[in-house]
Amino acid sequence: MGEAMTVKITVKPDSNYRVEGDFILLKPDGTEIPHQGQTASLCRCGHSKTKPFCDATHREMGFKSSE
Ligand code: FES
Numbered sequence: 001m002g003e004a005m006t007v008k009i010t011v012k013p014d015s016n017y018r019v020e021g022d023f024i025l026l027k028p029d030g031t032e033i034p035h036q037g038q039t040a041s042l043c044r045c046g047h048s049k050t051k052p053f054c055d056a057t058h059r060e061m062g063f064k065s066s067e
Contacts, residue, residue, distance in 0.1 A: 014065050016041040016054035025052065 007021035019040045025033040033052065041054040045063035048055045 011044075011065070014063055015058060016044050018042075 005022045007019060007023045010018040010020075012018055019042060021038055023038075023040075025035060025040065027033055035053075042052050043050075043054045043058070044065070045058040045061055047057040047061050047063070049057065
């Protein structure tokens with residue numbers, strides 16, 4: 001059995017999901033989505049042009065989180 005991965009996911013207010021740790025991102029077909037280093041900001045607002053990554057469009061859209 002492999003070692004458990006520790007991943008930290010931060011829900012940023014009115015912003016994205018910040019993922020930190022040793023993780024892989026997969027497309028629905030199971031292929032890997034490359035990312036740099038051990039961090040990624042994932043779009044939460046649905047308006048990014050670089051999904052699944054955040055491109056800061058949430059600021060232009062005035063995205064407001066519910067929490
Ligand atoms: S959360 Fe940043 S572009 Fe969607």
